[in-house]
Amino acid sequence: MAEQQESSAQYLISTVSKRSGLKTDLIRAWERRYQAVTPTRTEGGQRVYNDIDIARLKLLNQVTSNGHSISQVARLSLDELRNLLKKEETPLIEVADTHQSSSDKQYLTEDYIEKCYAAVIEFDAKKLERHFENAIVELEPQFFIENLLEPLLNKIGSNWQAGLLRPAHEHMTTALIRSMAYILRTNNPAPDNAPSIVISTPISQLHELGALMASIIAEFKGWHVTYLGANLPAEEIAAACKYTGSIAVALGISCPHDDIVVPKEIRRLKKLLGNDATLLAGGKCADNYQLLLNELNVTRIENYSHFKDILDQLKNSHLSKPMPN
Amino acid sequence: MAEQQESSAQYLISTVSKRSGLKTDLIRAWERRYQAVTPTRTEGGQRVYNDIDIARLKLLNQVTSNGHSISQVARLSLDELRNLLKKEETPLIEVADTHQSSSDKQYLTEDYIEKCYAAVIEFDAKKLERHFENAIVELEPQFFIENLLEPLLNKIGSNWQAGLLRPAHEHMTTALIRSMAYILRTNNPAPDNAPSIVISTPISQLHELGALMASIIAEFKGWHVTYLGANLPAEEIAAACKYTGSIAVALGISCPHDDIVVPKEIRRLKKLLGNDATLLAGGKCADNYQLLLNELNVTRIENYSHFKDILDQLKNSHLSKPMPN
DNA sequence: TAAGGTTTGTCAATATATTGTCTAATTATC
DNA sequence: GATAATTAGACAATATATTGACAAACCTTA
Numbered sequence: 106m107a108e109q110q111e112s113s114a115q116y117l118i119s120t121v122s123k124r125s126g127l128k129t130d131l132i133r134a135w136e137r138r139y140q141a142v143t144p145t146r147t148e149g150g151q152r153v154y155n156d157i158d159i160a161r162l163k164l165l166n167q168v169t170s171n172g173h174s175i176s177q178v179a180r181l182s183l184d185e186l187r188n189l190l191k192k193e194e195t196p197l198i199e200v201a202d203t204h205q206s207s208s209d210k211q212y213l214t215e216d217y218i219e220k221c222y223a224a225v226i227e228f229d230a231k232k233l234e235r236h237f238e239n240a241i242v243e244l245e246p247q248f249f250i251e252n253l254l255e256p257l258l259n260k261i262g263s264n265w266q267a268g269l270l271r272p273a274h275e276h277m278t279t280a281l282i283r284s285m286a287y288i289l290r291t292n293n294p295a296p297d298n299a300p301s302i303v304i305s306t307p308i309s310q311l312h313e314l315g316a317l318m319a320s321i322i323a324e325f326k327g328w329h330v331t332y333l334g335a336n337l338p339a340e341e342i343a344a345a346c347k348y349t350g351s352i353a354v355a356l357g358i359s360c361p362h363d364d365i366v367v368p369k370e371i372r373r374l375k376k377l378l379g380n381d382a383t384l385l386a387g388g389k390c391a392d393n394y395q396l397l398l399n400e401l402n403v404t405r406i407e408n409y410s411h412f413k414d415i416l417d418q419l420k421n422s423h424l425s426k427p428m429p430n
Numbered sequence: 431m432a433e434q435q436e437s438s439a440q441y442l443i444s445t446v447s448k449r450s451g452l453k454t455d456l457i458r459a460w461e462r463r464y465q466a467v468t469p470t471r472t473e474g475g476q477r478v479y480n481d482i483d484i485a486r487l488k489l490l491n492q493v494t495s496n497g498h499s500i501s502q503v504a505r506l507s508l509d510e511l512r513n514l515l516k517k518e519e520t521p522l523i524e525v526a527d528t529h530q531s532s533s534d535k536q537y538l539t540e541d542y543i544e545k546c547y548a549a550v551i552e553f554d555a556k557k558l559e560r561h562f563e564n565a566i567v568e569l570e571p572q573f574f575i576e577n578l579l580e581p582l583l584n585k586i587g588s589n590w591q592a593g594l595l596r597p598a599h600e601h602m603t604t605a606l607i608r609s610m611a612y613i614l615r616t617n618n619p620a621p622d623n624a625p626s627i628v629i630s631t632p633i634s635q636l637h638e639l640g641a642l643m644a645s646i647i648a649e650f651k652g653w654h655v656t657y658l659g660a661n662l663p664a665e666e667i668a669a670a671c672k673y674t675g676s677i678a679v680a681l682g683i684s685c686p687h688d689d690i691v692v693p694k695e696i697r698r699l700k701k702l703l704g705n706d707a708t709l710l711a712g713g714k715c716a717d718n719y720q721l722l723l724n725e726l727n728v729t730r731i732e733n734y735s736h737f738k739d740i741l742d743q744l745k746n747s748h749l750s751k752p753m754p755n
Numbered sequence: 756t757a758a759g760g761t762t763t764g765t766c767a768a769t770a771t772a773t774t775g776t777c778t779a780a781t782t783a784t785c
Numbered sequence: 786g787a788t789a790a791t792t793a794g795a796c797a798a799t800a801t802a803t804t805g806a807c808a809a810a811c812c813t814t815a
Contacts, residue, residue, distance in 0.1 A: 118789090118790070133791085172445045174773075176772095176773070177441070272662065276658040283605070284610075284612040287609040331553060334601045334602075337597065344598055349554075456765080458802080473772095474771075476771095476773080499811085500763070
């Protein structure tokens with residue numbers, strides 16, 4: 106125990122009210138009547154909430170405004186509440202955030218980034234996961250990816266290159282984010298006629314966070330994504346592309362390996378793909394191969410927002426000239 | 431039946447009305463006259479419905495508007511109602527199923543394994559994910575892991591070694607299972623005093639499915655798991671173990687590489703860990719290093735059930751001699 | 756076919772439950 | 786002292802429950 110108290114920040118009821126969008130009276134009533142949350146107290150007896158409480162109240166707010174009666178859902182776990190929301194899948198609502206100005210949100214996000222980074226340093230996967238969960242609830246998934254995950258990964262990446270973090274830190278984070286990719290993806294299934302893309306990293310490129318991010322983004326953009334993880338030979342990537350009928354292949358290149366393997370693999374892959382699919386390459390160290398990419402007519406992905414543009418373009422040109430047969 | 435304690439998803443009559451398309455009065459009348467549904471009650475006496483009730487009412491709505499009299503169909507099972515609809519050839523909304531009898535379970539599982547394997551061959555990640563999702567709901571997570579995931583991975587593994595599957599197949603499956611690990615883990619959070627374990631694969635060992643399975647199993651067994659993914663040098667694994675205060679480290683060795691790197695890494699890791707943590711090794715190809723493991727006093731994990739036994743033993747011996755300070 | 760009974764959806768009246776909000780008096784915090 | 790939190794209780798607005806009734810639709814059978 107005592108982990109929650111020390112690990113996550115403490116909030117008084119007015120803050121909680123602002124963040125959850127519930128009146129203070131209501132928060133107290135829900136506690137009194139249904140033990141929806143059970144905050145600790147100060148010596149003087151004032152309620153002290155943590156991040157989990159806030160996430161919980163936020164979820165309860167959504168669930169009840171979805172038609173559920175508070176008495177029936179107050180004792181459900183975070184996961185059960187999330188499932189409930191997922192099931193209901195009410196695309197009509199999408200209420201513009203009750204209040205919470207954009208500056209609040211920015212501050213909140215930075216706060217989360219700090220907390221997450223601290224959890225990474227401490228090697229505390231559980232804590233990191235909790236922060237992620239809360240953040241996904243508080244910020245919308247889309248916002249979470251762009252404004253929290255991306256900066257966090259950049260920070261981890263650069264600090265790792267600077268020697269401030271061990272490889273094991275990065276591995277742990279990668280493993281966790283991979284496992285959480287599910288809840289990020291799960292909300293918007295791609296339509297059947299969506300275009301397909303294969304995302305991977307070439308052989309010798311073991312760091313896949315960027316590629317993983319890219320695949321989440323592509324799913325959000327309504328693509329069918331076949332994510333293959335790291336370190337695959339060109340034939341395999343090409344085979345996956347062919348099997349899935351993908352119109353694009355994106356490679357993540359983020360290790361400064363600068364050896365001869367990567368150029369060779371890219372060459373081979375380009376040859377194997379021919380004109381069936383567009384080849385894209387991105388990542389921190391893609392620059393190292395700029396000449397090669399130019400020569401082979403491989404599209405360079407500058408950053409994530411550039412990636413989104415490329416996806417849109419490809420999608421449009423694909424839709425305008427449907428199946429050749 | 432009598433699965434009300436299912437805890438999640440309890441609905442009041444207005445919600446049920448919206449979802450089923452039946453007026454509240456009618457729902458009550460059907461209950462009063464024909465026991466079409468038998469909801470539980472709140473303390474105050476209000477009706478509380480679950481997902482099955484809703485599915486049932488939806489079906490009854492369709493069936494009756496198809497011409498059947500409510501008195502004749504009110505007591506039919508979900509399956510019977512569905513059959514009725516199917517016969518009538520009325521392409522209406524499909525209703526999610528939940529209920530399953532235990533006798534079907536084995537057959538059902540084998541069916542799922544077939545379907546999942548087919549999805550893997552077809553490179554259809556979305557389909558595979560759907561099968562997984564359905565299976566996890568239909569079978570309990572625990573059962574899912576032991577009776578579906580394990581055989582499926584074995585099948586994939588052996589067929590991959592036999593050359594029937596491409597590496598890319600295995601990569602895709604790995605990536606997907608990693609991302610679904612979240613919902614498998616998420617239901618039973620480990621208590622704060624749970625022992626910790628680090629799970630990884632040594633450098634040059636890139637295939638992590640086994641290690642991933644092991645980490646899911648360990649989480650189910652109530653351990654704090656720090657999962658580091660594949661291909662980590664010994665110092666990193668040792669560092670993670672030290673940081674997290676883990677009492678055990680499990681390595682997955684499933685590639686027939688039989689080179690000199692793995693023995694070297696295991697030796698180094700054992701040295702780095704000293705007596706602070708128990709070193710375990712498992713996986714298809716751990717046999718290749720049997721002599722080394724014996725020499726270094728590394729526990730060999732025979733299979734997943736053996737792994738569970740080991741975890742229990744370690745947990746007990748850890749609890750009996752708590753913190754040295 | 757017409758009469759008579761049965762089924763079925765709907766409604767009304769009355770009583771109880773649930774739930775968000777509010778007031779008042781008191782106590783913490785800074 | 787000003788601001789914010791606390792408790793306890795009260796209140797009104799909805800939602801639900803129960804019971805009984807009723808007419809339209811549906812049957813059966815003479």
